[in-house]
Amino acid sequence: MRKPVHLEAGPGDVAPLVVAVGDPGRAERLATGLLEDARLVSSARGLKVYTGSFNGSEVTIATHGIGGPSAAVVFEELRMLGAEVLVRLGTSGGLSKDLRLGDVVVAAGAGCYWGSGGSIQYAGERPMCLPASPDPILTAGIYRGLSSRLGDRVVLAPVMSSDAFYAETPEAAGRWRSLGMAAVEMELHTLFSISWIRGFRSAGVLIVSDLLLPEGFKRITPGELARREVEVGRALLEVLTGGV
Numbered sequence: 595m596r597k598p599v600h601l602e603a604g605p606g607d608v609a610p611l612v613v614a615v616g617d618p619g620r621a622e623r624l625a626t627g628l629l630e631d632a633r634l635v636s637s638a639r640g641l642k643v644y645t646g647s648f649n650g651s652e653v654t655i656a657t658h659g660i661g662g663p664s665a666a667v668v669f670e671e672l673r674m675l676g677a678e679v680l681v682r683l684g685t686s687g688g689l690s691k692d693l694r695l696g697d698v699v700v701a702a703g704a705g706c707y708w709g710s711g712g713s714i715q716y717a718g719e720r721p722m723c724l725p726a727s728p729d730p731i732l733t734a735g736i737y738r739g740l741s742s743r744l745g746d747r748v749v750l751a752p753v754m755s756s757d758a759f760y761a762e763t764p765e766a767a768g769r770w771r772s773l774g775m776a777a778v779e780m781e782l783h784t785l786f787s788i789s790w791i792r793g794f795r796s797a798g799v800l801i802v803s804d805l806l807l808p809e810g811f812k813r814i815t816p817g818e819l820a821r822r823e824v825e826v827g828r829a830l831l832e833v834l835t836g837g838v
């Protein structure tokens with residue numbers, strides 16, 4: 595297996611169980627707020643990676659940044675460093691009319707525009723649709739575990755992975771909604787595709803940080819998001835370290 599050339603972590607620095615997030619601030623909040631003996635094992639490119647323990651199990655909380663192509667490099671390198679289970683805990687824009695700010699979407703699969711997200715080149719010369727589904731058993735366990743801890747604010751649904759946050763329009767949001775996707779984010783299609791190619795288990799858990807509804811755009815406050823990240827992060831770590 596190749597060696598990482600971006601993350602500065604070495605052998606033994608990354609746990610088999612990894613929670614990956616887009617925002618380095620979220621990685622720091624989760625690591626300092628939830629892990630015991632958290633140590634920063636890489637901060638190259640501002641992508642903070644912490645390893646510590648939760649309920650006696652070793653856990654890594656890693657930053658993958660914004661967007662599929664960059665995140666793909668981080669997912670690959672985390673795998674090279676020993677990741678066996680990689681769960682993205684991200685934010686998303688809610689598309690479903692049933693969602694409220696702070697709700698949690700557990701991804702049942704991820705769609706994307708043809709050729710986007712940085713994973714198409716894995717398919718070789720002739721473009722094909724890569725399977726962009728999470729590990730089904732891991733996902734079912736996370737959905738059940740989060741539902742029992744967070745109540746009715748957890749849904750299981752497919753999501754859209756977009757490459758262009760500032761090009762999202764009400765028309766695009768309406769189209770994604772009409773195709774059955776509950777929320778939009780930017781990296782899960784890439785994560786799910788690569789997980790089957792590289793042989794690790796993946797899942798996606800998304801906090802709804804904004805709503806893209808026909809009646810308008812709404813965004814969660816930074817304070818409320820930070821509070822919810824830790825609440826959902828704690829529940830997720832309880833589920834993952836409890837054995838799923």
Ligand SMILES: CSC[C@H]1O[C@H](OP(=O)(O)O)[C@H](O)[C@@H]1O
Binds near residue numbers: 616659660759780
């Ligand atoms: C809000 S900019 C888009 C950014 O947010 C989402 O996830 P995360 O909060 O983990 O960074 C999205 O997938 C993008 O990474």
Ligand SMILES: Nc1ncnc2[nH]cnc12
Binds near residue numbers: 686756762778780803
């Ligand atoms: N509207 C949105 N699009 C993509 N990623 C997001 N993360 C949070 N909100 C998002």
